[in-house]
Amino acid sequence: MKPATEPATSAAPRRRFGENGALGMALFVFTEIMLFSGFVSAFSIVRDSAPVGAWPPAGQPRLPVERTALNTLALLLSGVALWLAGRAFKRGRQDAAVRWTGGALALGAAFVALQGAEWTALLRQGLTLTSSQLGSFFYVIIGAHALHAVGAIVTLALAWRLLLARTLTEGRFAAVRMFWYFVVLVWPVLYWRVYR
Numbered sequence: 690m691k692p693a694t695e696p697a698t699s700a701a702p703r704r705r706f707g708e709n710g711a712l713g714m715a716l717f718v719f720t721e722i723m724l725f726s727g728f729v730s731a732f733s734i735v736r737d738s739a740p741v742g743a744w745p746p747a748g749q750p751r752l753p754v755e756r757t758a759l760n761t762l763a764l765l766l767s768g769v770a771l772w773l774a775g776r777a778f779k780r781g782r783q784d785a786a787v788r789w790t791g792g793a794l795a796l797g798a799a800f801v802a803l804q805g806a807e808w809t810a811l812l813r814q815g816l817t818l819t820s821s822q823l824g825s826f827f828y829v830i831i832g833a834h835a836l837h838a839v840g841a842i843v844t845l846a847l848a849w850r851l852l853l854a855r856t857l858t859e860g861r862f863a864a865v866r867m868f869w870y871f872v873v874l875v876w877p878v879l880y881w882r883v884y885r
Contacts (some may be wrong), residue, residue, distance in 0.1 A: 690766065705716055709741075709860065710860050710863070710864035711860055711863040711867060714863075714864040714867045714868055715866070715867060716774075717868075718867060718868065718871045721837065721871060721875075722871075722875070724833070725742075725783055725830070725833070725834075725875055725878075725879070726757065728826075728830045728833065728857055729830070729879065729882050731826070731881075732826045732830060732883065733740035733882060735822055735826065740841045744772050744821065745821070745823045746816075746821040746823055747817065748820075748821075749816055749820060749821050749823050749824065750811060750814040750815065750816050752811075752827070752883070752884045753807055753810070753811075753884075754809065754884050754885070756803075757804075757807060757880060757884055758880075759803070760803040760804055760807070760844045761876060761877065761880055763796045763797075763798065763799045763800045763803065764796070764800040764838075764872075764873055766796050766875070767792070767794075767795075767796035767797045767800065767869070767873065768793070768798060768869065768870060768873035769795040770789050770790075770792040770793035771789065771790065771845075771866055771870070772866075773785075773789045773795060774787075774788075774789030774790040774792075774866075775788060775862065775863075775866050778852075778859070778862055779859070781881060782867060783852065783855060783863050787849065787850055787852045790845065790848060790849045790851055790852055793869065794842065794845050794846055794849055795846060797826065797838065797841070797842050797845065797869070797872075798842060799803070800833065800838065801838050801842065804831070804835060811827075826883070827883060830879060830883055831883065834872070834875065834876060834879055837871070837875075838872050839869045840868075841869045842873045844865050844868055845865060846871075847865075848861065848862055848865040
């Protein structure tokens with residue numbers, strides 16, 4: 690009689706959590722897209738239902754479209770820098786990846802600082818969370834984006850440190866880049882809908 694053979698078991702190594710981070714980030718980004726879609730839809734309904742000439746509400750300042758365009762440029766350039774960092778990383782050019790990631794980090798921080806200065810000016814001009822529907826929507830929508838931008842800057846800074854130490858994995862870097870690209874790419878939509 691032939692001895693029974695044991696079933697073959699897979700000897701493939703298990704993937705670590707960090708390598709699956711891109712999938713988790715993709716799911717997170719999807720839910721955040723839905724959140725911002727809801728914000729923008731509600732804002733659009735309220736603004737479009739206002740009588741002609743009644744938006745922005747009386748006594749409220751106009752949003753600084755031109756100045757915010759410069760902030761937007763800084764944010765878009767940070768996305769380009771991070772894309773170049775990702776290309777360099779995939780090609781094994783660590784030093785270039787470190788430089789481009791540092792550039793993306795600096796441009797992203799400049800965007801947040803410039804937005805903070807804009808908020809300070811708007812608060813001085815009387816646009817507050819409770820001053821009007823415009824103020825409420827502005828601070829909720831743009832504030833939510835600012836929180837995402839700060840969170841993404843923190844993850845980008847951590848990725849930059851891991852790049853310097855030569856310990857950053859492709860999966861983790863992909864997750865960080867996906868989060869930053871979300872912050873970068875959702876902003877032009879918010880700028881176009883809220884600031885015009």
